[in-house]
Every structure is written in C-alpha cells, then in structure tokens.
Amino acid sequence: GESVGLHLPTLSVQEGDNSIINCAYSNSASDYFIWYKQESGKGPQFIIDIRSNMDKRQGQRVTVLLNKTVKHLSLQIAATQPGDSAVYFCAYNTDKLIFGTGTRLQVFP
C-alpha cells in the first residue's frame, strides 16, 4: 500500500545548528514531493517542493533532497532558529496528498 514514513518523531537541535528531517516513501510512481511546516494551533504551511526529475532544490535556508533509488526525501534547515520549532510533514502527491506522520523539531538555545 501507499505510505510515507518518517524515521524520527522528535528532533532536538541547538539554535544555529543545521537540522535534517528525513522521510521514506514507498510509492515509486509519485513524481511530486512537498514539505509542510505546522506550528501549534495552525494549519500546515507550504515550505518547499521538488519534482521527481530533480535531486535537490534550495529555498531560503531550506534544501530538499530526493533520492529516488532508495525512495528517501530529506529537508535540511540551515542555521536553525527558535521560529523553526514546529512539526514538519513530508507528503507526496498522487491523486491526492498523502502525508507522513510528522517530525517535531525542537530548537533549544
């Protein structure tokens, strides 16, 4: 069946360090992947996306890496800040958006 999984439910990082959030998926037919950030009490917010014809895409302080061979997706956040504290979801788009279970990122001083 279809699934999108996350390796770690909680990630704690020190302010200023880089964060890496991982995601594994099982459906090799998907060609579009998205990362969302959800802060407490709010809806998911689009961060960055990547199509399957790319391996890497960069945004402002964020980079998404896609390894189609092992069906793995990661989100890298540079110089993590307290405002980055949230739950991060990966998702892939087939005929609907399938979400992973989420990783909570905690940033401590």
Added chain:
Amino acid sequence: KAGVTQTPRYLIKTRGQQVTLSCSPISGHRSVSWYQQTPGQGLQFLFEYFSETQRNKGNFPGRFSGRQFSNSRSEMNVSTLELGDSALYLCASSLGRGGDTGNTIYFGEGSWLTVV
C-alpha cells in the same frame, strides 16, 4: 491575496448532532480538499472537489459529506457525530486538481471540532 479561510474556528457539539464547516479557497483556486487531523491518525484525506464535482474520496463513512459551490467555496458536513470525530478539520485549495505535478496545495487554519 487572502489565504484559505475556514469557519468556524472552534466549535463544540454533542454526540448525535450534525455539523457543517465552511471553507473559502484562495481566489482563483478551483480545487478544495478536506483533511481530518488527529493525534493518533495524523492527516487523513476526506475528499476533494474540483469545479463543483467530487473527484476523490478518502476512507471515511458516509456520515462525512461535502459539496462545492459555483464560486469554489466548499462545505463539509458530518452527521450523527461521534466522540471519535473530535479533530482538526483542514481545508486546502489549489489551482489544479490534487495529484497534478506541481500543483501546490495551501491549507487554512482549520476548524477545531470537539464532540462531547
């Protein structure tokens, strides 16, 4: 440009009642999707409407229904509420159909439903 707007933001209902939630998509967006979010089940897809037609449905009982109007605004209804229906209900809109490559989906802040 205004984002996805959901009303009401918070509501409390009693078991057996029914509830209607409303969603106004981003201007120009024709697709509206609904998701249920709970701590135990994460984000679960309910259904998607595109140009007033339901084009996809998740694995939820028939008590969950929805519709989309000609102005793309959407409503979802839950009848005969159960305690397990307590959740955050999220609406998302996009220009194209869900599943289209590059079709970014944007979420509203959600409606918090508590069933007592």
